[in-house]
Amino acid sequence: MSTPSTSGFNTLQKLWPFLRPYKWVLAGALAALVVTAGTTLTMGKSIQLLIDQGFIGESLEQLNQTLVWMFVAVVFIAGGTFARFYLVTWLGERVTADLRQAIFNKIITLHPSYFEENRSGEIMSRLTTDTTLLQSIIGSSLSFALRSFVMMLGGLAMLFITNIKLTLIVLAVVPLVLIPIIVFGRRVRTLSRKSQDSIADVGTYAGEIIQQIKTVQSYRHESFEQVAFSAEVEKAFSVAKQRILQRSTLISVVILLSFTAIGSMLWVGGYDVMNGNMTGGELAAFVFYALLVASGVASVSEVLGEVQRAAGATERLIELMDEESLIQSPTVPAPFLASHAIHLTLDKVSFQYPSRPDTAALLNVDLEIKTGESVAIVGPSGAGKSTLFELLLRFYDPQQGQILLNGTDLKALSLDDVRHQMALVPQQPTLFSSDVWHNIRYGKPDASDEEVKAAAKSAYALEFIEKLPQGFDSYLGENGVRLSGGQKQRIIIARAILNDANILLLDEATSALDGESEFKVQQALDKAMENRTTLIIAHRLSTVKNADRLIVMDHGEIVDMGTHADLMKTSSLYQKLAERQFSE
């Protein structure tokens, strides 16, 4: 069985790839450390000379010489400490920056279902809290511990040189000091992970409430949420309390043991000085070294507690970094010829969401879509219409059957090629908290201002954008709160038009808009659909009538297919859906 401290260090070893690029900085810091520690150790001998020859021997020359040497030594110590502190703190900041980047790079490529299982607040907490903890540990605690460790070893050597008998007394205490370190260290580590987890819960909770602030306030749930949040905060506090108790106990036990040893040593040493077996200077030097060793042991033990905390944080980070996306580009993707001729085939596609393995969201779906065709998908709520889009965009892979793009399985093509072919206009338009430029240009980052404006014009968005206080430079607020639903949609459509993908995936939401707004969005959509293969989740009959073909879905299956007129005659489900629409 490994002790908690070694397994803590084992976990920390996994951070080595992040430190390796800066091994020269690390080496510089270590060199500075050795210089400072070595110089500090000579101070004990200087004190001995100062007392025995300067004070007791009453030699002014010796006094001067020793003090000059001590001054030189202090200059070295100051310089070395500067270098060590600067380099190590730099290292902590640099490594944390790299870690954050690596984690973000990982997160952004993970399959969407990962985010169903893991709450966003928790992921955010790893990116911020856990990395900050590591920064403080790499950047300061570890340097402190290393310095203490080197001083401890050096001090110990000097103790032996100065007086063996007294040293043995000091050493008898060391195992006594190690026992609490091992016992409490393990507890601190477990509690530390728990503590980080509960801090993440606090962040997640607050994040969700802030996002839903209007729901919270309209239902007058403020005080209810305050109570619930306070429970989360208190939970985090009580875990932290346990952790602090363990750490404080550890520190105080170590201090108590160390100073008991120094007390007994002083007694024995003082007795020897009185008997003339030892000079006063020797005892002073010995006490100096013993203090170095004791404070070294104390701070190493304190930092070992920190290391356990860091190991907890590292575990969580490594876990996230080891996560593999379930949706991957093949290593050698099949070649895909970009052209406007697009042929989509769904071949006996069945799919269950990973969180609901027993319910088929899609069942045996067979479908052919040709270039330029517009296909409307209708069906009751929960029929699987949006799921179809999720599979086309490869947010999920079907468990049975395959989806072919121009005859090649989506899984064989590079993700880039697949997604480059598609532009999605979702039912709930979501915008980035930035200006209009950024939001439209998201469809094509290298688009010129003219292209962005042209896309906005095609999407019938130009007129309202120009009326905004700063036109295209207007900040749209978080998630575009400063725009109406119809305006947000037209921005999204402009983005899709700019993207100029061959396949347009429209999840219509015009049902939520008033007549005027709906008319404009419809115009924008008609423009976007020109010369494109389009799949529309249709909620309104006007779209349905314009489509080349209609697909009726129910319980994940395609139950009927045809034109509006055909289906009015043959499909009872379609008749029902149409009746409901007309009566509305």
Ligand SMILES: Nc1ncnc2c1ncn2[C@@H]1O[C@H](COP(=O)(O)OP(=O)(O)OP(=O)(O)O)[C@@H](O)[C@H]1O
């Ligand atoms: N992420 C998910 N995890 C698990 N089940 C899901 C998920 N998303 C959708 N489902 C389920 O899959 C089924 C099909 O959902 P889908 O969103 O495709 O329906 P829809 O036809 O688009 O409905 P609507 O018209 O209401 O948007 C539903 O039963 C739904 O509850």
